[in-house]
Amino acid sequence: MLAGRIDGFLAYLRGERGYSPSTVEHYAHGLARLAEYAEELGLARWSELEGDQVQSLLAREHRQRGYSPSTLRALAxxxxxxFRWLAREGEVTTNPALGLRTPKLRRKLPQVLDADEMAQLVELPGDDAEAVRDRALLELLYSSGLRVSELCGVRWRDFDSDGAMLRVTGKGSKTRLVPVGSKARAALVALREQDRCGDDDPLVRGARGGPLTPNGVRARLKRRAQEQGVWKRVYPHLMRHSCASHLLESSGDLRSVQELLGHADIGTTQIYTHLDFQHLAKVYDSAHPRAKRKAG
Structure with missing residues (x-):
């Protein structure tokens, strides 16, 4: 009975909410732990589970498994x-997880490449087929701030070369249009001419002609960073962070950056303001006459 309702909820997430397989898998893992705990307590129905019992499970996951604050918040x-879904289904009248207390999450500032490092990375030499493909990949990631899943999902029909726009499908199957910079547009045009792609072909292809996988993107970025002499760890989300940070630093337009990235909550975008202020603080400390440290 308990596990059956979890299966129904996961089907709802996949079908009606359009959640990705990886997200559904995370939900399934967390709910399996909840079901195991309810069975330990001898409960037969979800309506019998109480808030203090759910809080005890969360504390146990932290104590015994060493889960981080972010993992505990995701579980909660x-x-x-x-339980919200169970309430809509008429199976519970209260949500025992509503009042859960979780450890305070210390938000880490994302790492970024500065403008010089980014130029060093994306300006690949050579006109061989692989260089043309990887140049388009790098330029597009930096130009439009795409998530790796969005990049792997786009096809040539989604690219408007004349308008320099790209239609991508983000979290929750939401689509949005993102601008494509002139360098990225030129790299994509060169890629399409080289590969003679049709509208239904993947924008970024793997070795066998199918869509490049997220792991394939990560491997290419790592290799190209090493070849270009960029010794920071380079990965797809670093390109996204760098795009957002550089745009915000130049424009100060938080809402536009939010729209570009596809953030539902502007609070998620605001973390890039901390990066900007961090940069400002360094400039201030080094340049302002009243901020300079006196020599020892």
Whole structure:
């Protein structure tokens, strides 16, 4: 009975909410832990689970498994969503996960490449087929701030070369249009001419002609960074962070950066303001006459 309702909820996430397989898998893992705990307590129905019992499970996951604050918050979120769905299904009248207390999350500032490092990375030499493909990949990631899943999902029909726009499908199957910079547009035009792609072909292809996988993108970025002499760890989300940070630093337009990245909550975008202020603080400390440290 308990596991059956979890299966129904996961089907709802896949079908009606359009959640990605990886997200559904995370929900399934967290709900399996909740079901195991309910069975330990001898409960037969979800309506019998109480808030203090759910809080005890969360504390146990932290104590015994060493889960981080971010993982505990994700568990609590999955449990709350599950009980909201059960309430809509008429199976519970209260949500025992609503009042869960989770450890305060210390938000880490994302790493970025500066403008010089980014130029060093994306300006690949050579006109061989692989260089043309990887140049388009790098330029597009930096130009439009795409998630790796969005990049792997786009096809040539989604690219408007004349308007320099790209239609991508983000989280929750939401589509949005993102601008494509002139360098990225030129790299994509060269790629299409080289590969003679049709509208239904993947924008970025793997070795066998199918869509390049996220792991394939990561491997290419790592290799190209080493070849170009960029010794930071380079990965797809670093390109996204760098795009957002550089745009915000130049424009200060938080709403536009939010739209570009496809963030539902502007609070997610605001982390890039901390990067900007961090840069400002360094400039201030080194340049302002009243901020300079006196020599020892």
């Amino acid at each position: 979120s999955a449990w709350r969503s599950f």
